[in-house]
Amino acid sequence: MASGLFITFEGPDGAGKTTQLRRLASFLAPRLKRPVITTREPGGTRIGDAIRAILLDPAHVELCREAEVLLYAASRAQHVAERIRPALAAGAVVLCDRYVDASLAYQAAGLGVDPAVVAAINRFATGGLLPHRTYLLDIDPAEGLRRVRARRGQGADRIEQKALAYHQRVREAFLRLAANDPQRIRVLDASRPEEEIAREIAADCWALCRRLQLETGGSKDEAGCGGGPGQG
Numbered sequence: 001m002a003s004g005l006f007i008t009f010e011g012p013d014g015a016g017k018t019t020q021l022r023r024l025a026s027f028l029a030p031r032l033k034r035p036v037i038t039t040r041e042p043g044g045t046r047i048g049d050a051i052r053a054i055l056l057d058p059a060h061v062e063l064c065r066e067a068e069v070l071l072y073a074a075s076r077a078q079h080v081a082e083r084i085r086p087a088l089a090a091g092a093v094v095l096c097d098r099y100v101d102a103s104l105a106y107q108a109a110g111l112g113v114d115p116a117v118v119a120a121i122n123r124f125a126t127g128g129l130l131p132h133r134t135y136l137l138d139i140d141p142a143e144g145l146r147r148v149r150a151r152r153g154q155g156a157d158r159i160e161q162k163a164l165a166y167h168q169r170v171r172e173a174f175l176r177l178a179a180n181d182p183q184r185i186r187v188l189d190a191s192r193p194e195e196e197i198a199r200e201i202a203a204d205c206w207a208l209c210r211r212l213q214l215e216t217g218g219s220k221d222e223a224g225c226g227g228g229p230g231q232g
C-alpha cells in the first residue's frame, strides 16, 4: 500500500513536540529524495482547523465529553482522508503533531471515557492507520504548562485550563501506552536541552529511514513498518 513514512509526536502540553517536529523536518528534508510534510491535530485541514477552534475555545465550558471525543475523531478522520493517506501513498514522510494516542491519553484517561470506546471510534475515523514511529516527549505537566505560559504570554486554551491532576493522568496514560507498545513509541526525557533531544530523535529516525531504504529513494516493505503504516 503506502510507501511513505508516518511519524507522530506526543506528550503533555508544552513538552516541546512542535519544536522537535520542526527540527526533525529540517534534518530530514535535505537528506531524503521525497517530500517531508509537517501537520498537526486537531487541525491539518480547513475542516479540522474549524473543529480545532471549537475544541480549544476556553468559552466552550459546556462541551460534553462524548462530543469532545467525537470532535477530535472527526478532525482526525478528515485529516487522514484529505492529507495523511494521500501523502503516504505518494511516498512522503508525514510528521504529525499529535494523533490517536492523544485521544487515548486526554479523553480516555483524562476525562474517564471508556478507552475501548475511544479506540473503536478512532479505528473508524482512521481506518486503522497507525504511525510507524511515535516520539513521546515526557515531561512533568507543571513544567510543560509553565513553558506554554511563557511562550504564549496570553490566556490558556480550554485543555490547558484543566486541573493539574487531569494533566498528570494524561502523562501517566502516555507512559502506559509506551510501555505497551515499545516497538512504536520511543520515550524521551523532555526536560533536557532541546538540542540533545533533537539529536536522539534524528538518530533514531535516520536509522528507521535507512532500514526502509528511504534515504536512497526506495521503500522496503517490512512487517508492521514500511510497506504501509501499521493497521490497528
Ligand SMILES: Nc1ncnc2c1ncn2[C@@H]1O[C@H](COP(=O)(O)OP(=O)(O)OP(=O)(O)O)[C@@H](O)[C@H]1O
Binding pocket: 011, 012, 013, 014, 015, 016, 017, 018, 019, 020, 147, 148, 150, 151, 190, 191, 192, 193, 194, 195, 197
Ligand atoms: N527542551 C526544551 N527545554 C526548554 N524549553 C523548551 C524545550 N523545548 C521546547 N521548549 C520551549 O517550550 C515552549 C513550548 O514548546 P513547544 O511549542 O515546542 O511545545 P508543544 O509540546 O508543541 O506545546 P503544545 O502542547 O502547546 O502544542 C516553547 O517556548 C519552546 O521554545
Ligand SMILES: Cc1cn([C@H]2C[C@H](O)[C@@H](COP(=O)(O)O)O2)c(=O)[nH]c1=O
Binding pocket: 013, 040, 041, 042, 072, 098, 099, 100, 102, 103, 104, 106, 107, 159, 160
Ligand atoms: C489530538 C488531540 C489533542 N488534544 C489536546 C491536547 C492539547 O491540549 C490540545 C491541542 O493543542 P496543541 O497546542 O496543538 O497541542 O488538544 C486532545 O485532548 N485530544 C486529542 O486527540
